[in-house]
Amino acid sequence: MKKTILGYIIAFVILIVSIWLGVSIGSVKVPISTLWNTAADPTATNILWKIRMPRVVLAGLVGASLAIAGAAFQGLLKNPLADPYTLGVSSGASVGAVVTLFFGISTPIFGIYTLPAFSMLGALLAMMGVMAFARLVDRTMKMETLILTGIIVSSFLGALISLLIALTGDELRQIIGWLMGSVSMRGWPYVKMVWPFVLIGSFLLWLNRRELNAMLFGEERAKYLGVDVKKSKILILIGGSMLTGAAVAVSGTIGFVGLVVPHMTRLLFGADHRHLLPLSFLNGASLLIVCDLFARTIISPTELPIGVITALIGAPVFSYIFFRQRRTKGA
Amino acid sequence: MLTVENITGGYDATRPIIQEVSFTVKKGEILGVLGPNGSGKSTLLKVISGILPSTNGQVLIEEQNIKHFSPKEFARKMAVLPQLHAHAFSHTVRETVALGRYPHQNSWFSTWSEQDENAVKTAMKQTGVDSYEHTNLEFLSGGEQQRTFVAQALAQQADILLLDEPTNHLDIAHQRQLLDMIRLEAVQNGLTVISVFHDMNLASLYCDRLLLMDKGHVKAIGEPHEVLKEKQILEVYNTRVSSYPHPELPKPQVTLMPTATDERESYVVTKEQFKIRDEFVELRTEFPLKTVSSAVHNAGFGWFQSFVNRAVDLSYMCSDAHEELKSYLEQHDFMPSNTVAMMTAVAAKHVVIREFSNTTGSIIVAVTAGVGNAVDVSRAHERVSKPYIGTINTWVIINGKLTEESFMQAMITATEAKVKAMQQEEIMDPISNTIATGTSTDSLLIAATQNGTFMEYAGPITDIGKLIGQGVYETTVTALQDYKRAKGRL
Incomplete structure (x- = not known):
């Protein structure tokens, strides 16, 4: 009990520190006091409110979405290597987004939410495709089968995206930059575009926190405990896809956040989803804010895609988890 | 529900x-x-x-x-x-x-x-x-x-x-x-x-x-x-x-019931395997025998390889005879879990061991008889005294395969033969002054090799029953005569 309270305290402190660093560090140093100091330098206020703040908030929302979605996917599939990226869900969302951009789709019903809505649809379709195929291959859906299926689907969808990009011809560099993941130059409209999805998606997952705990012991056992497994699964898939779709729509595919954050959180504070989900949400936000800070400052003035940074951290962690899983299973 | x-x-x-x-x-x-x-x-x-x-x-x-x-x-x-x-x-x-x-x-x-x-x-x-x-x-x-x-x-x-x-x-x-x-x-x-x-x-x-x-x-x-x-x-x-x-x-x-038991050679127990020591009579067999007995140590059904009939002094008194006997067995290199043991007041050298055989197979009967405490079972209710050692111990080792039923029948047949021997030798119950049927603490042991001839029944007129009846009767009579001779009554 005490451990989880400590977890929340640490997560909040890190988040506040990350936001502070995120808004104050950059090519122009902006003191944090600008936030509340009305008499501050107007240029600084402008940089902070128009450029830095939306960027930090967006990075935070994207990180939080990917991390909580990753935690939920891992619990649902009982697979520590599952996350929106490794499962190919991000690629699905990318296809949804690229298709929307490519055909210039805009629907009056969705308005500004057209892009995230189509991303979410892409994510959901990819997720269902991966799960259906993995189940077809191997009823027990072993860890390796699922990841392999994710790679197959990812590669195929990646090729599809490349094809679409090649057909567009222009603005190649920009789309590629987007694909590698970035939260630069987005501004408040993007924040507005995604926050409802982040909120609803996270809420759907949080509603299923106990069901996720039960499903860690297998669907059969969860059923015996009185879980409506079918309903929970659908809600979790929709919630996860919504979050992934939202994240990808505004930032492209950023890998490994959904893998690293839940893993670390679980290691430190346990596998109980009642706390794992909110803690992953907070820590995911912090991680991506910090990663974005690195991405834009490390070889300043050039900006790295944020996906480069997360992959640099994420791939070794992925290897480590895989190594550990195989070793303990072999033992 | x-x-x-x-x-x-x-x-x-x-x-x-x-x-x-x-x-x-x-x-x-x-x-x-x-x-x-x-x-x-x-x-x-x-x-x-x-x-x-x-x-x-x-x-x-x-x-x-x-x-x-x-x-x-x-x-x-x-x-x-x-x-x-x-x-x-x-x-x-x-x-x-x-x-x-x-x-x-x-x-x-x-x-x-x-x-x-x-x-x-x-x-x-x-x-x-x-x-x-x-x-x-x-x-x-x-x-x-x-x-x-x-x-x-x-x-x-x-x-x-x-x-x-x-x-x-x-x-x-x-x-x-x-x-x-x-x-x-x-x-x-x-x-x-x-x-x-x-x-x-x-x-x-x-x-x-x-x-x-x-x-x-x-x-x-x-x-x-x-x-x-x-x-x-x-x-x-x-x-x-x-x-x-x-x-x-x-x-x-x-x-x-395993199908592939270790193929053990068919073997028979012979009279020569019995050893008469100073303090006890012993039989050790190559393979365990299926045994039913009313012995002091390891009574009831079981499989055992050593059999001991220990002679103790008439004044032998022990609060825990079971434990004392167990440690006695250990001292004499018997494995207590693999041994059936009885006690008698008759010296080991007075044991009578005989082999009997007919077309069915063979049995060995060993009897130690001490009748200082002879009782007519039909008059026993008149007694108030506590039992003391003075007993007839009867062993019947059968080379053959017995059913549980025939083990029980063998016990009946052997007991009846013993009673007949008491009658023949006119052993009296000193209190009722009638012919005794046994002593107050008699023990009986039936053991079979469980290979060789299959003996489904062992009542008095079956082939094996005939051997048991004749064997126990004759051996007990001899043992009783020895006892009388030792006591100077013959």
């Missing part, structure tokens, strides 16, 4: 594994499900618990079809413990057990009532997992994990408990602890239990009734003695077993 009516179902609707299964389990009853691998035991549990579809028939709890329950309602009625599986992430023991309260909780808010807390604490205590409640499951042994999941099922506080091989991974101490606890829940709190067992003997001990499955059908259902019949088990498992009663409980137990 749980009623299963004509249930048919399984993984594939076109090829149902379970066919036309019907039974009822009353409140507080434990029903054990037995059957060979693939007979549909686990599938039956899954169909009853609604995990697998049924194509026909219905399952009723308190006369209500289970299809009408919501998942949570159902989980409050029935808890299920499936076989243990590996899992990817680790909960602590407490978290795992607390999940058993899921069906009692509201899905929107965290409502952890005192009742929830008590249920979890009680369940952990009952299964003995409370001492490591904050340990992660992955650090526990298979047995501890299994008990944690039992605790989870108990925390559900359902009226009906379905168990799939609950004693898997458990050592016998924990098997007993777990099943005792479940039995207690059934008796005291009316928990209704259906449990799959691999071990027929455990099932027989703990279940009120057993259900024997064979290829998806009910082969037999009823009390353990109605189900665990040798012939029935042979038909279902294609394995020969022998059924025997539990030593202390009115429950049948079965044991395997």
Whole structure:
């Protein structure tokens, strides 16, 4: 009990520190006091409110979405290597987004939410495709089968995206930059575009926190405990896809956040989803804010895609988890 | 109460594994499900618990079809413990057990009532997992994990408990602890239990009734003695077993009859194998003999390789003759667990050992006779004195294969022959002054090599009965005459 309270305290402190660093560090140093100091330098206020703040908030929302979605996917599939990226869900969302951009789709019903809505649809379709195929291959859906299926689907969808990009011809560099993941130059409209999805998606997952705990012991056992497994699964898939779709729509595919954050959180504070989900949400936000800070400052003035940074951290962690899983299973 | 009516179902609707299964389990009853691998035991549990579809028939709890329950309602009625599986992430023991309260909780808010807390604490205590409640499951042994999941099922506080091989991974101490606890829940709190067992003997001990499955059908259902019949088990498992009663409980137990026993050479016991030592007569055999006796050490049925008839002083008095005799055997290089031993006041050199044979086979009879305490059994009720040592010890070693029936008949035949010898030698009961039938502490031992001629019966006019009658009579007469001679009465 005490451990989880400590977890929340640490997560909040890190988040506040990350936001502070995120808004104050950059090519122009902006003191944090600008936030509340009305008499501050107007240029600084402008940089902070128009450029830095939306960027930090967006990075935070994207990180939080990917991390909580990753935690939920891992619990649902009982697979520590599952996350929106490794499962190919991000690629699905990318296809949804690229298709929307490519055909210039805009629907009056969705308005500004057209892009995230189509991303979410892409994510959901990819997720269902991966799960259906993995189940077809191997009823027990072993860890390796699922990841392999994710790679197959990812590669195929990646090729599809490349094809679409090649057909567009222009603005190649920009789309590629987007694909590698970035939260630069987005501004408040993007924040507005995604926050409802982040909120609803996270809420759907949080509603299923106990069901996720039960499903860690297998669907059969969860059923015996009185879980409506079918309903929970659908809600979790929709919630996860919504979050992934939202994240990808505004930032492209950023890998490994959904893998690293839940893993670390679980290691430190346990596998109980009642706390794992909110803690992953907070820590995911912090991680991506910090990663974005690195991405834009490390070889300043050039900006790295944020996906480069997360992959640099994420791939070794992925290897480590895989190594550990195989070793303990072999033992 | 749980009623299963004509249930048919399984993984594939076109090829149902379970066919036309019907039974009822009353409140507080434990029903054990037995059957060979693939007979549909686990599938039956899954169909009853609604995990697998049924194509026909219905399952009723308190006369209500289970299809009408919501998942949570159902989980409050029935808890299920499936076989243990590996899992990817680790909960602590407490978290795992607390999940058993899921069906009692509201899905929107965290409502952890005192009742929830008590249920979890009680369940952990009952299964003995409370001492490591904050340990992660992955650090526990298979047995501890299994008990944690039992605790989870108990925390559900359902009226009906379905168990799939609950004693898997458990050592016998924990098997007993777990099943005792479940039995207690059934008796005291009316928990209704259906449990799959691999071990027929455990099932027989703990279940009120057993259900024997064979290829998806009910082969037999009823009390353990109605189900665990040798012939029935042979038909279902294609394995020969022998059924025997539990030593202390009115429950049948079965044991395997291995087909490929070590081919042991046929052998016979001969008179020459008997050794007369200073303080005892001994027989050591190459292979164990099946024995029934009223000896001091290792009485009853058993298989033994050494046989001792120890001569003690007339004044021998010992508060714990069993322990004293055991240590005596150890001192003289006998393995106590492999030895039958008697005591007599007659010196070892007075033993009479004779071999008798006819076309059926051969027997060896060894008798030590001391009749200082001779009793006429029909007048014994007139006596008040305590018995003291002065006894007739009779051994009959048979080279042949005896049934339990013939062991018993051999005892009767040998006893009758002894009585006749007493009559012949006119041994008197000094108190009633009538002819004695034996002494107050006589012992008899029948042992057989269990190879060679098969002897189904051993009554007085069977071939082996004739040998026993003649042998015991003649040997006892000789021994009695020796005794008289030693006492100077002849």
